[in-house]
Amino acid sequence: MKAWLALTRPGDWLVLAGGLAAVGFSLPLLLQGGFAERAIIRQNGQVFLDTDLRARREIEVPGPLGMTRIAIEPGRARVLSDPGPRQYCVRQGWLMRPGEIAICAPNRVSVQIAGRTRTYDSLSY
Amino acid sequence: MTASVTELTITAEDRRVAWLATAAVALSLVDAAIPSPLPGVKPGLANIVTLIVLIRYGWGTAVWVSALRVLATSLMLGFFLAPGFFLSLTGTALSLAVLGVARHLPPRWFGPVSLSILAAFAHIGGQLLLARAWLIPHDGVFVLTPIFAAAALIFGTINGLIAAKLLAEAPTPENTP
Numbered sequence: 080m081k082a083w084l085a086l087t088r089p090g091d092w093l094v095l096a097g098g099l100a101a102v103g104f105s106l107p108l109l110l111q112g113g114f115a116e117r118a119i120i121r122q123n124g125q126v127f128l129d130t131d132l133r134a135r136r137e138i139e140v141p142g143p144l145g146m147t148r149i150a151i152e153p154g155r156a157r158v159l160s161d162p163g164p165r166q167y168c169v170r171q172g173w174l175m176r177p178g179e180i181a182i183c184a185p186n187r188v189s190v191q192i193a194g195r196t197r198t199y200d201s202l203s204y
Numbered sequence: 205m206t207a208s209v210t211e212l213t214i215t216a217e218d219r220r221v222a223w224l225a226t227a228a229v230a231l232s233l234v235d236a237a238i239p240s241p242l243p244g245v246k247p248g249l250a251n252i253v254t255l256i257v258l259i260r261y262g263w264g265t266a267v268w269v270s271a272l273r274v275l276a277t278s279l280m281l282g283f284f285l286a287p288g289f290f291l292s293l294t295g296t297a298l299s300l301a302v303l304g305v306a307r308h309l310p311p312r313w314f315g316p317v318s319l320s321i322l323a324a325f326a327h328i329g330g331q332l333l334l335a336r337a338w339l340i341p342h343d344g345v346f347v348l349t350p351i352f353a354a355a356a357l358i359f360g361t362i363n364g365l366i367a368a369k370l371l372a373e374a375p376t377p378e379n380t381p
Binding site: 083086087088089090091093094095098099101102105106108109176178 | 309310311312313314315316317318321322325344346347348349350351353354356357360361364365368369372
C-alpha cells in the first residue's frame with residue numbers, strides 16, 4: 080500500500096478529489112424524472128387504469144386476443160402474461176423508472192411508469 | 205532486378221510504434237474478454253500503454269500508438285466502422301487531446317495518476333457526447349453518467365498507478381521498445 084502511495088504526487092490527489100466531485104455532481108442524473116410513482120395502463124389507446132405504485136395488486140386487462148395480466152408492486156410494475164405471440168412486453172420484466180413502457184401491441188395493452196414530474200410520453204418531429 | 209520505386213525505410217521509431225501498438229492491442233483484447241456489467245464500463249488497460257508512451261516518447265508517438273490500437277482492435281474484434289468503432293475513436297481522440305494539454309502540467313505535482321484520471325474522464329465524456337449526438341438522440345443517455353464517471357475515476361486511478369509503477373521500475377530503457 081505504501082509503495083503505491085509513493086507513486087502519487089500531491090496534484091494527483093487534487094485531480095482525484097476533482098473526479099470525486101464530478102461523480103458527485105452527476106449523481107442527480109440517475110434520478111432524472113424522479114421516482115416511479117404511478118403506472119398508467121392503456122387499452123386500445125384509452126387510459127384503462129391510472130394507479131399509484133404503493134400496494135401490491137394484480138390487474139387483468141381485456142384485449143382483442145384475451146387477458147393481459149399486469150402486476151403492480153411498490154415502486155414497480157410488469158406484465159405477467161399476455162396472449163400475444165412474441166411476448167416482448169412480458170420479457171421486458173419489471174419497469175421501475177419514470178418513462179419506461181411495456182407495449183403488448185397484439186393485445187393493444189401498454190403499461191407505462193410515471194414519476195411526479197411528467198416526462199414526455201411522445202416526441203414528434 | 206530493378207529497384208523498387210517506392211522505397212520504404214523502416215526507422216527505429218516505426219519499430220517502436222509497432223511494438224507499443226501491439227502491446228496496446230493485446231491489452232485491448234484482454235479488456236474485451238473481461239465481462240462487463242454495462243457496455244462502456246471496462247478497465248481500459250490499453251491506456252496504461254498510452255500513458256507510458258506519452259511520458260516516455262511524447263505525444264506524437266502516443267497518438268500513433270492509440271490510432272493503430274483502435275484500428276487493429278476493431279478489425280480483430282470485428283467492429284470496424286460499426287458504432288463501437290466510432291465510439292472508441294471519439295473517446296480516444298478526446299482523451300489524447302486532453303493528454304496533449306495535461307502533459308504540460310508541472311510534473312513535480314501531477315504524475316501519471318492525474319493524467320490517467322483526466323484521460324479516462326475525457327474518454328467517457330467523448331463517448332457519451334457522440335452517443336447523444338448520433339446513436340441515441342435523447343437526454344436519457346445521460347442517466348447513467350454517474351456510473352460511467354465513477355468507473356472512469358476508479359479505473360483511471362488504477363491504470364495511472366500501474367503506469368506510474370512501470371515507469372518507476374524501468375526508468376529509461378531507451379534501447380528496448
